[in-house]
Amino acid sequence: xxxxxxxxxxxxxxxxxxxGLNAGYSYPGTPASEVMxxxxxxxxxxxxxxxxxxxxxxVAMEEALGASYAGQRAMVSxxxxxxxxxxxxxxxxxxTGANGGLVVVSADDPGFHSSQNEQDSRYYADFAxxxxxxxxxxxxxxxxxxxxxxxxxxxxxxxxIRLVTRLxxxxxxxxxxxxxxxxxDLKYGYSPDWTLLPANARHRYQVLLKLQEQLxxxxxxxxxxxxxxxQNGSRLGVVATGLAFxxxxxxxxxxxxxxxxxxxxxxxxxxxxxLELIDQVDEIIVIEEGYPxxxxxxxxxxxxxxxxxxxxxxxxxxxxxxxxxxxVAGALGLSAKTGLSTxxxxxxxxxxxxCSGCPHGDxxxxxxxxxxxxxxxxxxxxxxxxxxxxxPPYKAIQTCVCMGASVSMAKGxxxxxxxxxxxxxxxxxxxxxxxxxxxxxxxSNTDMTVIILDNGTVAMTGAQPSFGTGEPLDRMLVGLGVNxxxxxxxxxxxxxxxxxxxxxxEELAYHGLSVIIARRECIQILGDKxxx
Amino acid sequence: xxxxxxxxxxGGQGILSIAFVIDQAALAEGLYFxxxxxxxxxxxxxxxxxxxxxxxxxxxxxxxxxxxxxxILSVEPLEALRYFSYLKPDGVVISSRSPYINIxxxxxxxxxxxxxxxxxxxLLVEADKLAKExxxxxxxNMVVLGAASVYLPLREENFKNFISVLFQTKGDKVVNTNLKxxxxxxxxxxxxx
Numbered sequence: 236x237x238x239x240x241x242x243x244x245x246x247x248x249x250x251x252x253x254x255g256l257n258a259g260y261s262y263p264g265t266p267a268s269e270v271m272x273x274x275x276x277x278x279x280x281x282x283x284x285x286x287x288x289x290x291x292x293x294v295a296m297e298e299a300l301g302a303s304y305a306g307q308r309a310m311v312s313x314x315x316x317x318x319x320x321x322x323x324x325x326x327x328x329x330x331t332g333a334n335g336g337l338v339v340v341s342a343d344d345p346g347f348h349s350s351q352n353e354q355d356s357r358y359y360a361d362f363a364x365x366x367x368x369x370x371x372x373x374x375x376x377x378x379x380x381x382x383x384x385x386x387x388x389x390x391x392x393x394x395x396i397r398l399v400t401r402l403x404x405x406x407x408x409x410x411x412x413x414x415x416x417x418x419x420d421l422k423y424g425y426s427p428d429w430t431l432l433p434a435n436a437r438h439r440y441q442v443l444l445k446l447q448e449q450l451x452x453x454x455x456x457x458x459x460x461x462x463x464x465x466q467n468g469s470r471l472g473v474v475a476t477g478l479a480f481x482x483x484x485x486x487x488x489x490x491x492x493x494x495x496x497x498x499x500x501x502x503x504x505x506x507x508x509x510l511e512l513i514d515q516v517d518e519i520i521v522i523e524e525g526y527p528x529x530x531x532x533x534x535x536x537x538x539x540x541x542x543x544x545x546x547x548x549x550x551x552x553x554x555x556x557x558x559x560x561x562x563v564a565g566a567l568g569l570s571a572k573t574g575l576s577t578x579x580x581x582x583x584x585x586x587x588x589x590c591s592g593c594p595h596g597d598x599x600x601x602x603x604x605x606x607x608x609x610x611x612x613x614x615x616x617x618x619x620x621x622x623x624x625x626x627p628p629y630k631a632i633q634t635c636v637c638m639g640a641s642v643s644m645a646k647g648x649x650x651x652x653x654x655x656x657x658x659x660x661x662x663x664x665x666x667x668x669x670x671x672x673x674x675x676x677x678x679s680n681t682d683m684t685v686i687i688l689d690n691g692t693v694a695m696t697g698a699q700p701s702f703g704t705g706e707p708l709d710r711m712l713v714g715l716g717v718n719x720x721x722x723x724x725x726x727x728x729x730x731x732x733x734x735x736x737x738x739x740x741e742e743l744a745y746h747g748l749s750v751i752i753a754r755r756e757c758i759q760i761l762g763d764k765x766x767x
Numbered sequence: 768x769x770x771x772x773x774x775x776x777x778g779g780q781g782i783l784s785i786a787f788v789i790d791q792a793a794l795a796e797g798l799y800f801x802x803x804x805x806x807x808x809x810x811x812x813x814x815x816x817x818x819x820x821x822x823x824x825x826x827x828x829x830x831x832x833x834x835x836x837x838x839i840l841s842v843e844p845l846e847a848l849r850y851f852s853y854l855k856p857d858g859v860v861i862s863s864r865s866p867y868i869n870i871x872x873x874x875x876x877x878x879x880x881x882x883x884x885x886x887x888x889x890l891l892v893e894a895d896k897l898a899k900e901x902x903x904x905x906x907x908n909m910v911v912l913g914a915a916s917v918y919l920p921l922r923e924e925n926f927k928n929f930i931s932v933l934f935q936t937k938g939d940k941v942v943n944t945n946l947k948x949x950x951x952x953x954x955x956x957x958x959x960x
Contacts, residue, residue: 574833586813
């Protein structure tokens with residue numbers, strides 16, 4: 236029995252490898268990046284299976300779907316907001332169905348550790364009408380991923396694995412089993428199911444609807460869903476999903492009453508088991524990471540006559556933020572212990588900040604100075620390390636919404652009368668979702684200035700490769716139709732401050748589209764190179 | 768037996784390297800463990816922490832409840848204070864003395880030392896001096912680990928084995944620097960108590 240130490244993300248990746256994975260695709264994003272990092276490390280340079288970073292999540296999802304159609308086992312992984320980007324192929328893949336096992340890993344970020352929202356991927360699985368598996372532990376992350384590939388092929392549907400930050404980014408020993416043989420031959424050919432013309436789509440959707448009963452039957456018999464009846468005449472029932480169950484499990488031995496409990500690891504969830512629990516108790520506490528997904532189903536509109544239902548919707552558990560041992564203990568009536576206090580001592584916060592010597596800092600200083608004197612300017616920005624430019628000392632940017640939005644919003648802003656209208660976007664975010672809005676701006680020759688911070692890497696998530704950096708990025712911009720006279724490259728260094736400020740100021744004054752590339756290598760990458 | 772420890776510091780100070788050594792040592796000794804960590808944006812020069820739980824029996828919660836940490840191990844003094852509410856009434860604090868000042872409102876360091884000493888058991892290690900003596904300022908994390916190792920329910924040779932494993936790709940010199948840093952930290956703690 237071999238035990239190895241794995242991050243939650245890595246347990247999923249190894250589960251996939253041991254399922255005979257043929258191809259993995261991803262775009263970096265916390266807390267999901269380590270799934271692909273692990274796949275790449277174990278792939279023997281791609282000889283064992285395909286493991287690739289993709290230009291964005293939609294592309295990654297579609298590449299995985301293409302591999303699945305070819306009869307291969309494929310997995311795509313991303314953070315929860317990445318699923319928004321991949322939503323179109325994800326929803327439609329449920330209609331076409333999968334051929335080779337197709338597993339979609341979506342890692343939610345309750346508590347906003349490194350994200351702009353705490354959306355709950357279980358709603359997407361429900362929306363697409365596919366099966367979603369939610370591990371409660373590292374062991375289950377490994378085991379359920381292996382199960383997911385088999386289920387995907389059994390039902391002919393994509394299967395989602397839902398992770399949360401605290402599982403994705405914690406480590407524990409995992410018992411691994413013998414790997415399945417990789418015997419997935421290419422299945423050439425095609426199916427009319429994959430061409431979603433209305434007539435085919437109607438037919439396929441009926442198939443998907445009929446499969447729902449089978450998914451429910453699976454949930455009812457799935458051993459990862461566990462019902463335990465009440466002990467000692469307890470009239471309390473606990474419903475806990477995924478990692479929430481682990482917090483409950485830790486506290487359970489400390490309870491002097493023995494509540495009934497239902498552990499949920501699949502969606503659809505086991506309705507019959509849930510009804511059995513409800514039948515035995517007067518009070519139900521629902522504990523889940525993320526939105527009150529199961530709780531809403533249980534409550535419905537009218538509640539359950541004679542039963543008290545507690546959870547996120549009545550404030551027993553906070554509606555936002557991640558679960559903690561204290562929150563779960565408190566919901567079960569246990570008082571939390573108190574630790575030492577630092578009394579009146581004022582502890583200053585230490586927020587994340589740009590590294591010392593970071594090129595973005597120099598660009599922000601030049602931009603701030605160039606904008607001096609304009610009173611109707613907006614700086615729309617994007618997602619990456621440079622989002623920290625919103626904080627002191629720079630206070631240089633004013634928006635962060637979603638990948639690529641800076642360019643589109645700068646165009647909308649300019650057309651609404653904002654001047655200067657500036658977009659600030661990193662090289663990888665630009666190729667992820669900035670190319671298409673820039674084409675829009677080229678077409679209209681919008682009076683706006685786009686600054687591309689080209690540090691040559693996806694810095695914030697751990698230096699994954701960038702698809703459009705250096706000279707190829709310049710050619711991409713010329714190819715899109717950016718006017719060469721207003722395509723400038725600056726080197727953001729303190730010694731170039733006056734020069735750079737002047738160039739930015741000139742382009743802000745130009746009434747048409749300008750693109751300025753601020754090009755200097757990420758200081759972290761440079762440091763790593765020097766050390767090795 | 769469950770032993771809960773909080774690892775603290777600033778992004779880039781090598782908290783995850785400490786976690787790696789303890790995790791591997793725990794596995795080698797047949798213990799269960801769970802270790803949470805921080806990735807992504809928060810790593811950029813901000814406060815970082817890891818919850819690490821070791822146990823002879825199976826454990827489930829990846830987070831340590833307030834008031835239940837046996838030890839705070841911090842590579843930075845202000846960061847040691849940040850997690851005081853997690854410490855048991857008889858908990859131990861092992862911290863580096865050297866401040867990492869990257870915020871404008873960093874308090875006077877003597878005030879921080881005074882607060883840390885309010886813990887029932889505390890040790891402020893001269894991690895910068897000892898790391899330099901071992902051969903590299905970057906080894907401060909291993910000095911603090913060495914000092915904390917006196918308290919952790921793990922064997923000395925296992926710490927050392929996995930320090931070697933951790934740094935082996937960087938060559939013998941780096942391995943020896945880090946082993947020496949660990950030793951100096953351990954001696955400092957033994958001399959103190």
